[in-house]
Every structure is written in C-alpha cells, then in structure tokens.
Amino acid sequence: MSTLVIKNLQVSVDIEGGTKEILKGVDLSIEQGSIHAIMGPNGSGKSTLAYTIAGHPKYHVTGGSITLDGEDVLKMTVDARARAGLFLAMQYPVEIPGVTVQNFLRTAKTAIDGEAPPLRPWLKEVKESMTELRMDKAFAERNVNEGFSGGEKKRHEILQLELLKPKFAILDETDSGLDVDALKIVSKGVNRAHENTGLGVLLITHYTRILRYIHPDFVHVFVDGRVAEEGGPELAERLENEGYDRYLAPAEA
Amino acid sequence: MAAATTEGTAAPTTTIEHGNKAHSDGGWAATGGSFVPVQTRSDRFKSTDPSEFPNVEGFESEWKLTPLKLVSPLINDTLDGSVYEISAVGTTPEWIDRTDARIGSTGKPEEKASANAWSSFEKALLVTLDSDEHVDVTVTRSALGSAARAAHTIIEAKPNSVSTVVLQNTGSALLSENVEIIVGDGAQLTLVSVQEWDDAAIHVASHFATVGRDARFRHIVVSLGGKVIRLNPSTHLIAPGADAELFGLYFADAGQHIEQRVYVEHVAEKTKSRVNYKGALNGEGARTVWVGDVLIGAHAAGTDTYEQNRNLVLSEGTRADSIPNLEIETGDILGAGHASATGRFDDEQLFYLQARGITEREARRLVVLGFLSEIVQKVDAGELQDRLKLAIEAELQGVSA
Numbered sequence: 316m317s318t319l320v321i322k323n324l325q326v327s328v329d330i331e332g333g334t335k336e337i338l339k340g341v342d343l344s345i346e347q348g349s350i351h352a353i354m355g356p357n358g359s360g361k362s363t364l365a366y367t368i369a370g371h372p373k374y375h376v377t378g379g380s381i382t383l384d385g386e387d388v389l390k391m392t393v394d395a396r397a398r399a400g401l402f403l404a405m406q407y408p409v410e411i412p413g414v415t416v417q418n419f420l421r422t423a424k425t426a427i428d429g430e431a432p433p434l435r436p437w438l439k440e441v442k443e444s445m446t447e448l449r450m451d452k453a454f455a456e457r458n459v460n461e462g463f464s465g466g467e468k469k470r471h472e473i474l475q476l477e478l479l480k481p482k483f484a485i486l487d488e489t490d491s492g493l494d495v496d497a498l499k500i501v502s503k504g505v506n507r508a509h510e511n512t513g514l515g516v517l518l519i520t521h522y523t524r525i526l527r528y529i530h531p532d533f534v535h536v537f538v539d540g541r542v543a544e545e546g547g548p549e550l551a552e553r554l555e556n557e558g559y560d561r562y563l564a565p566a567e568a
Numbered sequence: 569m570a571a572a573t574t575e576g577t578a579a580p581t582t583t584i585e586h587g588n589k590a591h592s593d594g595g596w597a598a599t600g601g602s603f604v605p606v607q608t609r610s611d612r613f614k615s616t617d618p619s620e621f622p623n624v625e626g627f628e629s630e631w632k633l634t635p636l637k638l639v640s641p642l643i644n645d646t647l648d649g650s651v652y653e654i655s656a657v658g659t660t661p662e663w664i665d666r667t668d669a670r671i672g673s674t675g676k677p678e679e680k681a682s683a684n685a686w687s688s689f690e691k692a693l694l695v696t697l698d699s700d701e702h703v704d705v706t707v708t709r710s711a712l713g714s715a716a717r718a719a720h721t722i723i724e725a726k727p728n729s730v731s732t733v734v735l736q737n738t739g740s741a742l743l744s745e746n747v748e749i750i751v752g753d754g755a756q757l758t759l760v761s762v763q764e765w766d767d768a769a770i771h772v773a774s775h776f777a778t779v780g781r782d783a784r785f786r787h788i789v790v791s792l793g794g795k796v797i798r799l800n801p802s803t804h805l806i807a808p809g810a811d812a813e814l815f816g817l818y819f820a821d822a823g824q825h826i827e828q829r830v831y832v833e834h835v836a837e838k839t840k841s842r843v844n845y846k847g848a849l850n851g852e853g854a855r856t857v858w859v860g861d862v863l864i865g866a867h868a869a870g871t872d873t874y875e876q877n878r879n880l881v882l883s884e885g886t887r888a889d890s891i892p893n894l895e896i897e898t899g900d901i902l903g904a905g906h907a908s909a910t911g912r913f914d915d916e917q918l919f920y921l922q923a924r925g926i927t928e929r930e931a932r933r934l935v936v937l938g939f940l941s942e943i944v945q946k947v948d949a950g951e952l953q954d955r956l957k958l959a960i961e962a963e964l965q966g967v968s969a
C-alpha cells in the first residue's frame with residue numbers, strides 16, 4: 316500500500332518584479348485506496364498544489380517536501396512522477412494539434428509501463444472505457460483536446476486515468492463546467508478506477524455537488540494557501556450549508 | 569502556439585500591404601512592422617531575358633532575405649542547359665523543343681535567376697497527364713551534379729484528367745529552373761515537389777501554374793534537404809470555378825536556408841485559394857523565409873481566399889521571416905484572410921505529455937510531428953506520405969531535449 320505525504324509545502328511563482336508566495340505550509344497525507352476532497356474558494360491555491368505535485372515548472376517549491384513511499388517526488392522530472400504512479404487530471408487540458416487520441420494514449424501507456432501494450436487487448440480496453448464514458452468511437456481519431464467541448468475534455472482526462480492506472484490521481488475541478496449527466500458519467504469512471512485499482516484520490520473542487528457521486532473519506536478545507544480545517548464527510552455538508560465565509564472573514568466574537 | 573501572431577481579414581475595396589517580420593533568435597519572436605513599398609504584383613517586371621534585369625545587389629526586396637553569395641552563380645554565370653538524366657514511374661516524359669507553344673504559356677520570369685535558366689535550357693521536359701482515372705506519376709532527379717545548370721519542365725494536365733505527380737529531388741545540385749504547370753478545365757492535379765537534396769545543394773526554382781475552369785490544383789512543396797532552397801510558386805486562377813490549395817512543409821537545420829515566395833492571382837470570378845505553409849527550424853543559422861502574395865484582380869468577383877504560415881522554433885540561433893500580403897482590386901469578394909505566426913514550443917503542451925509519463929524528448933517529437941502532420945496528411949500519395957513521416961523523424965534526430 317502506497318502513501319503520498321506532503322509536509323509543510325511552500326510554493327511560489329514568479330510574477331512581474333518579484334515572486335508571489337501561494338502555498339504557505341501545506342500538510343497532507345494520502346493512503347492508496349482512500350478518497351480525499353480538497354475544497355476551497357477560488358484563488359486559495361488548490362490548482363497550485365495539484366500542479367506542484369505533478370511538477371509543473373512554473374511553480375517553485377521554497378520549502379517542505381513531497382514523498383511517495385519515502386521517495387523524494389520533488390527530485391523527479393514530470394514524466395518520472397507519472398511513471399511513479401501520480402496522475403493529474405487537469406482543469407484546463409491543452410490541445411496537441413496533429414496528435415490523435417489513439418496515438419497519444421498508446422504512447423503514454425507505453426511510457427508508463429515501459430513496454431508497448433499488446434495491441435488487441437489494449438484496443439479492447441480503450442474501446443470499453445470509451446463506451447463506459449459515453450465517448451464516440453470517432454473520438455480516438457481526433458487530435459488531443461482539439462475542438463473538444465468542456466465535457467469531452469474532462470471525459471478524456473478520466474479515460475486516461477482508467478487506462479494508465481496510476482496509484483494516486485489528483486482531479487483538479489474535474490466537475491466544473493459539467494452538466495449533471497456528464498458529472499455522473501465522469502464520477503462513475505473515477506469510482507470504477509478506485510474500485511478496480513485501489514486508486515488513491517485527491518479530489519479538488521469548489522462545489523460540493525460532485526461529492527454526491529464520489530464519496531470522500533476525508534475533507535480538507537483550503538484557504539489562502541493552507542489547510543484551514545479538516546474532517547470527515549460531514550465537513551462537506553457543513554460547507555454546503557454555510558459556504559466558505561466563516562474562513563474568509565473570521566466571525567466576530 | 570504563442571508569439572508573433574498576425575491575423576487579418578480584408579474588407580472589400582482595400583489594398584493591404586501587410587509586412588510582418590518575425591524574428592526568432594533565442595527569445596520570443598518579436599514583431600515589427602517593416603513595410604515594403606506598395607506595388608501591384610501583376611505590374612512586376614517580367615522577362616525571359618536575363619540581360620533585361622538589373623544587376624542583383626542584394627538589397628532588392630526580392631533578394632534581400634536570400635544568401636546572395638551562394639545563389640549568385642545561378643543569377644550571373646553561364647548555365648549548362650543540356651538534357652539530364654531522370655527516372656520516371658507511371659509516365660514516359662518527353663524532351664521538347666524551345667519552340668513548343670506550351671513554353672511560356674503559364675508565365676514569365678520575374679527575377680534574374682529564373683530568366684537565366686529560361687534563356688539557357690536546350691530542351692524542356694514534358695510530362696503529360698490525360699487519363700480521367702487517377703494516375704500516380706513520379707519523376708526523380710538524382711544526378712544533376714554540382715556544376716551550375718538550368719532546367720525547364722512542363723506539366724500538362726489535360727482537361728478532366730486526374731493525377732498525382734511527384735517531383736523527387738535528391739543528390740547534388742546547383743540548379744536554377746522553371747516549372748510550368750497547365751491545369752486544364754475540369755482537371756484534378758496534385759503536384760508534390762520534394763527537395764531532399766544533399767547538404768551542399770543549391771536550388772532556385774520558379775513554378776508557374778494556370779488553373780482552368782472548375783479545375784482543382786493542389787501544390788505541395790516539401791523541402792527538407794539542401795543548403796539553399798528557394799522555390800517560388802505562382803498560381804493563376806484564370807477561369808471561373810478554379811480552385812487551388814497550396815501547401816508547404818519545411819524543416820531547416822543548422823546552416824540551412826529554405827525560402828518560398830508564394831503568389832496566387834485570382835484572375836477570374838468565383839475562384840478559391842487556400843495557402844498553408846508550415847515549417848520547423850532547428851540549429852544555429854537555420855533560416856526560413858515565407859512570403860505569401862495574394863492578388864484579387866478586378867474581375868475576380870466572388871473570390872474566396874485564405875493564406876497562412878506557421879513556424880515552430882526548436883532551438884536558439886534560428887530566424888524565420890513570415891510576410892503575408894493581400895491586394896484586393898474588387899469589392900465583391902466572398903472572403904479574404906491571412907494568418908502568420910512564429911513561436912517556440914508550447915511549454916504547456918510539453919507539460920501535458922510529460923505528465924502522462926512521456927519523456928521530454930518523445931514529447932517534443934510528438935509535438936513537432938503533430939505540428940507538421942497537417943500538411944503531411946495532404947500528401948495523398950500513400951507511399952510518399954509514409955516516407956515523409958520517416959524523413960521528418962530523421963530530421964528530429966537532431967533536436968535536443
């Protein structure tokens with residue numbers, strides 16, 4: 316059983332004329348097989364946490380650590396992190412002109428596994444996952460994210476999650492911009508991966524809506540670059556009713 | 569891709585001289601307006617006699633982006649115009665006399681190297697296409713040698729013929745040539761000119777095409793190998809319904825100069841053109857030039873045109889110029905637009921691929937192949953398409969991670 320441990324993580328970005336501190340000491344520990352929700356208002360640093368775990372070059376770690384089963388994740392290249400079992404479903408997946416989904420998926424799978432998957436079982440698996448995610452066959456021939464609708468992009472992210480079988484998945488606002496039907500389809504995909512592969516999930520969201528379909532074991536409230544509060548699923552209900560106000564403007568005595 | 573992007577659509581009854589110079593020498597490409605004097609393209613001086621052109625000094629707008637020293641023998645020296653060795657598949661080309669009526673039927677030289685070749689060739693190579701069922705033709709030149717020489721080629725697609733012609737160029741060359749392309753009424757012709765010369769080869773070419781009523785012409789220039797390649801295709805849409813697609817694909821390595829000046833003239837009404845050139849640059853001194861002139865003539869009502877050029881910069885020390893020009897002499901057009909962009913690798917694309925376990929090197933390879941594949945996919949000669957993919961892969965061997 317793997318564990319992803321984040322300790323006192325501090326992260327900044329370069330801005331015009333200096334640097335800006337975004338994460339101000341984040342502590343978080345996730346066991347494989349468990350589901351954690353990270354909830355917080357816009358601008359609280361949720362995406363920064365996600366990108367930093369994945370190794371985006373824009374985010375500079377100024378303190379703290381991220382380890383996967385004791386291995387220093389921060390020393391790994393972006394691709395090495397993915398091969399070590401980390402997966403980030405992006406909030407804004409980018410277009411890759413001229414690279415088909417089919418080609419991309421197979422290249423990624425080959426990179427992760429260290430060898431090309433046997434063709435027939437692979438094609439079958441891709442087809443099955445696509446059917447489950449209600450993606451048309453023609454999708455495989457389209458260029459990665461090119462001309463995809465918001466919903467199609469998110470399904471495509473979850474398709475990758477199912478096929479690449481990481482140990483931990485970070486889902487950055489996978490729910491945003493989805494209608495209820497698409498939200499259910501996407502949630503089912505995540506739950507399937509969780510059941511089939513014992514995936515650990517870090518579910519980043521602004522709204523509680525997706526938590527009706529994906530049930531977290533733990534909830535962390537993120538405010539201003541820190542975990543402001545954490546608890547069980549009941550914390551999500553409380554946020555549903557009260558919103559983030561009480562974290563933003565401390566209640567007067 | 570970000571950086572140095574210009575886009576535009578032209579309002580009717582305007583003459584637009586759009587000069588955009590995009591340099592890329594290390595950092596993000598910078599855009600600056602460099603305007604050339606307005607001169608209607610159709611008024612440009614033409615002659616088959618090189619002595620009627622002034623001496624080329626190097627600052628002329630026609631030549632100022634070209635390494636003049638290297639091409640100078642083709643402009644100023646005596647050229648060997650004798651018949652040379654070719655190999656052909658799917659056709660039996662003929663050598664025809666200079667007096668043949670087809671010679672000069674599509675256009676005349678607009679610069680001195682072209683005129684020098686025109687006045688020097690002894691016989692022209694003729695490829696005739698007359699089958700109304702699709703035929704595949706390949707004409708290969710691989711033994712031109714390194715002495716300065718001239719060539720003249722006529723490709724005649726008879727009315728209603730359907731064909732794909734590949735002109736395959738390998739080996740050494742110091743060549744100035746003219747290629748005339750006659751696309752008859754109702755004909756469908758794809759012409760692919762592939763430059764895979766030896767590293768030292770120098771090649772200056774003008775293509776002249778006329779496209780007849782309801783004819784479809786697809787012209788694809790693939791330039792990968794050679795020290796200097798300057799290939800300027802002019803296409804005249806001379807009858808209603810004429811349709812031209814002009815594509816280009818180039819990959820300039822260290823020290824390589826690849827230039828193309830594309831000209832489309834909408835002469836007749838209801839004509840359509842699409843121009844799309846894509847190039848990659850890698851290595852110190854890799855240099856590309858794309859100029860795209862589109863002229864919508866006074867009688868070309870209902871014209872529909874769009875031209876674009878995109879360059880992907882893979883390393884420091886390269887320079888890409890990209891200059892679209894649009895001239896419009898009639899108010900009644902369907903559409904006219906252009907786009908030009910030169911940029912570096914999109915780091916977000918690389919991050920996305922790497923975040924899926926793909927190494928940086930492999931990610932770059934995928935992005936470049938993807939960028940160029942839009943044009944590769946237009947090469948409908950199946951075997952050639954596969955071979956071009958391999959050739960681009962080979963070019964990518966030199967791209968560092």
Ligand SMILES: Nc1ncnc2c1ncn2[C@@H]1O[C@H](COP(=O)(O)OP(=O)(O)O)[C@@H](O)[C@H]1O
Pocket residue numbers: 328329330335337355356357358359360361362363364373
């Ligand atoms: N690359 C960046 N450059 C400048 N500011 C950034 C950058 N990325 C994030 N920020 C800032 O950091 C804060 C947190 O952003 P983000 O992590 O995207 O928050 P969230 O995902 O919770 O909405 C915001 O104020 C945002 O503007």
Ligand SMILES: [Mg+2]
Pocket residue numbers: 361362363406488
């Ligand atoms: Mg975010």
